[in-house]
Amino acid sequence: MLALYYYPGNASLLPHMMLREIGVPFELRLVDRNNNAQKSAEYLKLNPNGRIPVLVDEDLVLFETTAIALYLADKFPQAGLAPAIGTKERAEFYKWMVHLTNTPQAEYRAWFYPHEHVSEDSAAPAVKEAARERLERMFDVISEQLGNKTWLVGDRFSAADLFLFMLIRWGRGMPRPPRAIPNLNALAERVAARPAVQAVFEKEGLKAPLF
Ligand SMILES: N[C@@H](CCC(=O)N[C@@H](CS)C(=O)NCC(=O)O)C(=O)O
Incomplete structure (x- = not known):
C-alpha cells in the first residue's frame, strides 16, 4: 500500500489532497516535527535532506513534493489530475508544477526559515522582508496569468490547482496574504470546497482560516 509521510499543513498537503482526490487506499505516517523526527536517523534513510514529505510505494521511496505529485498523476491517470501526455495542456501543467515548486515554494523557505540564509541571526529579519517582497511579486504574476x-x-481542474491552493494557504499570515488578490481567493475557495480537500482538512486537523 502507498504510504505518505506527512505533517499537518506541510508540503505533504499536496500529495495528501491528490491521494484523496484519486480515492486510492493509502497509509498516513506522521513525522513528528515537534520532536524533530524529520531529522531522525530513521527518517533520513527515507529522505537524506530531512524534509517532509516522502511517498513510499513498495520499493520506491520518493522525496520532493513535485516528483511525488507528478508520479501520482501518472500512476492514476483515471483521476484526471494532469492533462494527457503530449498535449499543449500537459506542457502548461509542467510549466506550472515546476514554477510553483522552484519559485514561490522555494521562496517560502526564506520566509519561514530566514535563519538558514544568514550567518548572523540579526540579518534574518531583512531576509524575511526581502522574501515577503519577492513572494508578493510572484503572486501578482500568478494572478495575472490566471486572469x-x-x-x-486549460479549463480543467488539475494537481496544479491543489499546489497553488497550498501556496496560497501558506501565505495566510503574511501582511498582504495571497487571498487579498480576488482571483487567487476565488480559486482557493473553489479548491477548499472540494469534498476530497475537506476530508484532508479534517484528517490533518486544519482549522480556519484555511487560507
Ligand atoms: N523541496 C522540498 C521541500 C520540502 C520542505 O521544505 N518541507 C518542509 C515542510 S513544508 C520541512 O520538511 N521542514 C522541516 C525542516 O526543514 O526541518 C519538497 O518539495 O519536498
Whole structure:
C-alpha cells in the first residue's frame, strides 16, 4: 500500500489532497516535527535532506513534493489530475508544477526559515522582508496569468490547482496574504470546497482560516 509521510499543513498537503482526490487506499505516517523526527536517523534513510514529505510505494521511496505529485498523476491517470501526455495542456501543467515548486515554494523557505540564509541571526529579519517582497511579486504574476479563468491549466481542474491552493494557504499570515488578490481567493475557495480537500482538512486537523 502507498504510504505518505506527512505533517499537518506541510508540503505533504499536496500529495495528501491528490491521494484523496484519486480515492486510492493509502497509509498516513506522521513525522513528528515537534520532536524533530524529520531529522531522525530513521527518517533520513527515507529522505537524506530531512524534509517532509516522502511517498513510499513498495520499493520506491520518493522525496520532493513535485516528483511525488507528478508520479501520482501518472500512476492514476483515471483521476484526471494532469492533462494527457503530449498535449499543449500537459506542457502548461509542467510549466506550472515546476514554477510553483522552484519559485514561490522555494521562496517560502526564506520566509519561514530566514535563519538558514544568514550567518548572523540579526540579518534574518531583512531576509524575511526581502522574501515577503519577492513572494508578493510572484503572486501578482500568478494572478495575472490566471486572469478570470477557473483553473490554472486549460479549463480543467488539475494537481496544479491543489499546489497553488497550498501556496496560497501558506501565505495566510503574511501582511498582504495571497487571498487579498480576488482571483487567487476565488480559486482557493473553489479548491477548499472540494469534498476530497475537506476530508484532508479534517484528517490533518486544519482549522480556519484555511487560507
Ligand atoms: N523541496 C522540498 C521541500 C520540502 C520542505 O521544505 N518541507 C518542509 C515542510 S513544508 C520541512 O520538511 N521542514 C522541516 C525542516 O526543514 O526541518 C519538497 O518539495 O519536498
